[in-house]
Amino acid sequence: MPIEVSIWKVNDEVKKVVYSPIESEKKLEDILVKDLSILSDDLLLIGRQIKTDYGKFIDMLAIDQEGNLSIIELKRNRTPREVVAQALDYASWVQTLSYDQILDVFEDKNGIPLEEGFVNKFDTDLPDKLNESHKIIIVSAQLDTETERIINYLSNNYDLPINAVFFRYFKEGNQEFITRSWLLDPNIVEEKTSNIQRDGKKEKWNTQDFVVNFEDGEFRNWEDATKYGFISAGNGKWYSRTLNQLFVGARIFCMIPKWGYVGIGRVIEGAKPIKDLLINVEDRQEKLIDLPLQAEEMLHDLNDNELCEHVVLVEWIKHVPKEKAFWIKGLKANQNSAYKLRSQYTIEKVLDYFGVEEI
Numbered sequence: 001m002p003i004e005v006s007i008w009k010v011n012d013e014v015k016k017v018v019y020s021p022i023e024s025e026k027k028l029e030d031i032l033v034k035d036l037s038i039l040s041d042d043l044l045l046i047g048r049q050i051k052t053d054y055g056k057f058i059d060m061l062a063i064d065q066e067g068n069l070s071i072i073e074l075k076r077n078r079t080p081r082e083v084v085a086q087a088l089d090y091a092s093w094v095q096t097l098s099y100d101q102i103l104d105v106f107e108d109k110n111g112i113p114l115e116e117g118f119v120n121k122f123d124t125d126l127p128d129k130l131n132e133s134h135k136i137i138i139v140s141a142q143l144d145t146e147t148e149r150i151i152n153y154l155s156n157n158y159d160l161p162i163n164a165v166f167f168r169y170f171k172e173g174n175q176e177f178i179t180r181s182w183l184l185d186p187n188i189v190e191e192k193t194s195n196i197q198r199d200g201k202k203e204k205w206n207t208q209d210f211v212v213n214f215e216d217g218e219f220r221n222w223e224d225a226t227k228y229g230f231i232s233a234g235n236g237k238w239y240s241r242t243l244n245q246l247f248v249g250a251r252i253f254c255m256i257p258k259w260g261y262v263g264i265g266r267v268i269e270g271a272k273p274i275k276d277l278l279i280n281v282e283d284r285q286e287k288l289i290d291l292p293l294q295a296e297e298m299l300h301d302l303n304d305n306e307l308c309e310h311v312v313l314v315e316w317i318k319h320v321p322k323e324k325a326f327w328i329k330g331l332k333a334n335q336n337s338a339y340k341l342r343s344q345y346t347i348e349k350v351l352d353y354f355g356v357e358e359i
Contacts, residue, residue, distance in 0.1 A: 005166070005168050005179045005181055006019065007019075007170050007177060007179065009172060017170040017171070017172045017177065018170065018171060018172070019168055019169070019170050027169050028074055028139060028141060028167055028169075029048065029059065029060070029074055031167075031169075031178060032045075032060065032072070032139070033045065033048055033060070036062060038167075038178065038180065039072070039137070039139070039165060039180075040064075040070075040186075041241060041244060042064045042065055042245075043062040043063070043064055043070060044062060044063050044064075044117060044118060044121040044122070045060060045061075045062050046061040046062055046063055046069075046102070046105055046106050046109065046110075046114075047060070047061060047105060047106065047108070047109030047110065048060045048061075048109075050105060050109075052090065052093045053093060054093070056086070056089070056090070058071060058072075058073070058090045058094075059072055059073050059074045059139075060072035060073075060074075061094070061105070063102070063106075063114075063118075063130070065122045065124065066127060066132075067126070067127035067129055067130040067131065067132065068130075068131065068132060068133045068134060068135070069094055069097070069102075069130075069131050069133075069134040069135075070134065070135050070136075070137055071087055071090050071091055071094055071134065071135070071136045071137065072137045072139060073086060073087040073090065073136070073137070073138055073139065074139045074140070075138055075139065075140035075141075075147070079146075080144060080146040080147035080150055081146075081150070083138060083147070084138065084147070084150050084151070084154075084162075087136045087138060087162070088136070090136075091134060091136055094131070094134050095131070095134060097131055098131075099129070099130050099131070102114065102130050102131060103115075114126060122238075123237075123238035124238075124335075133161070134161070135161035135162065135163070136160075136161065136162040136163070137162075137163055137164070137165060138151065138162070138163070138164040138165070139164075139165055139167065140164060140165075140166055140167070141166075141167055141168060141169070142166070142168075143164060143166045143183065147164060148164070148183060151163065151164050151183060151184070152183075152184075155184060163182060163183055163184045163186065164182070164183040164184075165180060165181070165182050165183070166180070166181045166182070166183065167179065167180055187207045187247070204342065205340045205341075205342045206347075208249070208250055208251050209250075209251050209252075209253065209340070209341040209347060210245065210246060210250055210251070210252050210253070210338050210339065210340055210341055211252070211253050211254075211255060211332060211333075211334065211338070211339055211341045211346075212231050212243075212246075212252045212253070212254045212255070212312075212337065212338045213233075213255060213256075213257055213334070213335070213336065213337050213338070214231055214232075214254050214255070214256050214262070215233075215256070215257060216256045216259075216322055217295075218295060218296050218297045219234060219235065219295060219297050219298055219300065219309065220232050220233075220234075220295050220298055220309065221293065221294040221295035221298070222256060222262060222321075222322050223294055223321075224293050224294050224295055224298070225254075225314075226263065226316060226319050228279050228281075228288065228291065229265075229268075229279070229313060229314050229315060229316060230277075230279075230288070230311050230312060230313050230314055231243075231252065231254060231265075231311070231312050231314055232274070232298075232309050232310060232311040232312065233309070233310060233337035233338075234274075234300070234301070234307065234308055234309035234310055235300070235301075235307060236306065236307060237306050239337050240271070240306075240309075240310035240337065242336045242337045242338040242339060243271040243310055243312055243337055243338050244270070244271050245338055245339075245340070246267045246270060246271065246312050246338055247267065247270065248267055248268060248269065248270060249266065249267060250266070250267045251264065251265070251266055251267075252264070252265050252266075252267060252314060252338075253341055253346070253347070253350050254319070255325070255333070256322050256325055257333075259322050259325035259327070260325030260326045260327030260331075261325060261326045261327065261331070261350045261353070262319060262320055262321075262322050262324075262325045262326075263316055263317075263318065263319030263320070263354075264316070264317045264318050264319070264350065264351070264354055264356055265314040265315055265316040265317055265319070266314065266315045266317065267312055267313070267314060268313045268314065268315050269312065269313035270312060271310045271311065271312050272310065272311060272312075273302075273305050273308050273309075273310055273311075274288055274289060274298070274299070274302070274308055274309040274310065274311050275287075275289055275302050275303075275308070277289075277311045277313070279291060279313075288311065289302070317354075317356055318354040318355065318356055320354075326349075326350060326353040326354075328349065330345060330346075330349075331343075331345075331346045331349060331350070332345075332346040
């Protein structure tokens with residue numbers, strides 16, 4: 001059923017904040033262009049009003065860190081059939097875009113090369129391959145039953161990587177607020193995106209497994225992590241931002257670079273700055289920053305949310321000292337602090353080493 005979101009201001013009295021669908025529709029595109037992270041932190045805007053070869057204009061086109069494209073279409077006052085049909089039409093054109101065409105569109109819209117814009121956003125180089133897959137995102141201020149029915153049908157029956165995101169704009173005095181709700185779980189849609197790889201070279205993601213790189217040293221210590229149940233990253237947004245992918249219930253395969261895999265666990269609480277994190281210790285909650293830590297510099301930059309350590313609470317299934325880390329040729333490795341584990345070979349070998357049965 002359609003999603004209903006409301007906000008109440010709770011101070012001396014309970015007061016509902018005013019919502020206006022018309023005002024939301026006017027502001028949506030400008031807000032998203034100003035900061036696309038409101039939609040997803042893993043998207044870089046290529047441009048708005050992208051002209052196709054047949055004279056129509058895509059509202060917004062974006063690229064993620066893996067080089068895949070997202071067609072973002074605002075519903076506005078169009079009927080559900082119109083906006084979905086238009087988005088599908090745009091997708092048929094987007095899938096034909098070559099590497100050089102994407103570079104040209106980005107530079108035309110932004111005035112700088114995509115290579116530069118990509119590094120500025122993701123702090124990593126542009127992938128060698130672009131547009132191996134794509135997805136469709138319908139953006140609306142009000143989700144209706146017909147749009148929901150059409151998107152569910154296309155997603156469930158044809159594995160089409162399509163989703164709807166529902167934004168609402170609220171205003172109270174001089175303060176403005178925006179809320180966001182997805183129709184479908186974005187992780188499930190991400191897996192459908194990998195299903196349409198044209199060259200079939202990328203393995204499918206099982207929607208639950210991640211690798212976490214844990215740099216054992218002065219800023220974080222593996223014995224601390226296993227004792228208190230956490231993983232962490234810090235010293236810059238590039239290192240900590242990928243931890244935001246780790247949702248409650250996700251399974252992590254933790255490795256220490258240059259050593260190997262040292263643990264398997266389940267996420268029980270998402271990433272937070274270390275100063276905000278509470279740990280259960282002997283049936284009571286304690287701040288992690290108040291507990292004895294072997295990592296001498298883990299409390300660095302406590303008041304700087306970009307540089308400080310960001311921590312994810314984990315329930316360890318199995319773990320070993322780093323001296324017993326597991327590594328053989330062919331296992332997956334990557335420089336990001338956290339990333340989706342698509343390698344079934346890695347999953348099977350690590351599970352076998354730790355004696356964990358796959359469910």
